[in-house]
Amino acid sequence: MNPWHRSQQALRHYLLAVQFFTRLPVTGRLAGWVGYSPAMLRASAAHFPGVGWLVGGVAVAVHALLHAALGGGLAQPLALWVAAVGSTIATVLATGGFHEDGLADVADGLGGSAQRERALEIMKDSRIGAFGAMALVLALLAKVSLLALIGSHGLVATLLLLWAGHVSSRGWPLLLIRALPHVGDTATSKSKPLADRIGLPALWAAAAWCFVPLALVGWALGAITFAASLAASALAAAAMHRWFARRLQGFTGDCLGATQQVCELAFYLGAAIALAPRGA
Template identity: 60%
Template sequence: MKALRHFLLALQFFTRIPVTGRLADWVGFSQAMLRASAAYFPAVGVVVGGLVVLLTAALMHYLPATYAPLAAAALGTTWSVWLTGAFHEDGLADVADGLGGSYDRERALIIMKDSRVGAFGAIAVVLILLNKVALLALLGAVGLVWMCFALMAGHVISRTWPLLIIRWLPHVGDEAGSKSKPLADQISTSSLAVALFWCAGALALSTCIAAAVLTGSDPLTLAITQVLPVLKVLAFGSLASALIFVYLLRLFARRLQGFTGDCLGTTQQVCEIAFYLGCTLALGSGH
């Protein structure tokens, strides 16, 4: 029951999925609970990714075939932004404004706290959404299975990397006004282990389902010839996501000497895009 409450709190904090009324009263809230809910960030990715996959699959089935991948990618991305309340995109805009607006650490942090969106932030959000739609449309053009697999895996793995930012860097935001501060006090080893379990389990299940659909066989009797291509796509996507994560980790350490909540949102968004890019490269390299 405690784990369920922590999961629902994470869902309440990071999405617009309603956890209200008596359910919210049962879940409760405290800074310690919010800190513990970090273990379920990848699980939030499972929920958001699953809902986006359902819409995407329906659109790909009912829309005219020629432009279905592009339309499904655009509408699915819109759906994901609504589900999360543009929480991560807002963080990306703030980081782009801060790091793009000044090379001075203190000045950059002040800019990041400003609620107004500047040129760097607006451009960053537009480009991230354009890249997301373009890459997902490419995956959809290859096949619905690859598009749905990348969506599910991308939402999960991109919500795992920010936990390592929390683990390895100090929080440097405004402690009095930061919503992320309770999450940033240092994630415990047990919470990180739970998060990695969620991530690994979701990736393994997604791989099995994708391979099963590709073979058209019973999920319990997967053909090894289809498992390997899915694993190849997963490996390329994960590697690309990991490389951009390392870059962001070093960037935040060098420019800010730590991280803010906006940095976590930026990490999620950019690592998600990198995962899709890796998947498209894998499919274009001779699959």
């Protein structure tokens, strides 16, 4: 395959990932050109962090606009909260709450039953339960609080970390696909094409998507902030892997969404700790 055809194929895979994981319009003739097959969706996994470029870009744009309109900064601390809430709402609208739904389902399933089979059954139920509601409320509250806290360190820091958090957190679920078997109902699961373990070339492609946002964090905010945010996110991913391996002996599509959410929160938490002022 010549370079032109390879680039077209990569673009199709990327747009399919955007179509599958967001509400951003890939419709009409464009959707017809992109096409669909289970093999294409499997290949699109390499571009999951690339979807974060778009979703994170939406978050950055909304946050910056609200910050400017409200005169955000230390003089207007509540403006930091409004900008954090606005950017969070924008990302939920952009994705249709896809990952948040996965977090709620996982919390309901693993919180509602110690039995593996029963937990998987609960996770397939579209209704939200007490554990799912609590997980959603606490996750959104944590996200808004962390973004507001990071906002006190300046707009540039906030926008870079917001973008990098959305991009890098979409890379960690790929390691679950690599390391664990798919245990969902493959007859009906939307993640069925991802049941086959992901290859190393796809992981390298995903890492390439993460390079620029993370490099900018290191360049603008320093090596400590870069290392702390990435390490916290990696620890969260490892904890989710251990949890799913022990409780489910594998992963489902909901597990991937929950991992993205937890790793994004951990990324912001690590950054907030690194940026916190130290006593003399």
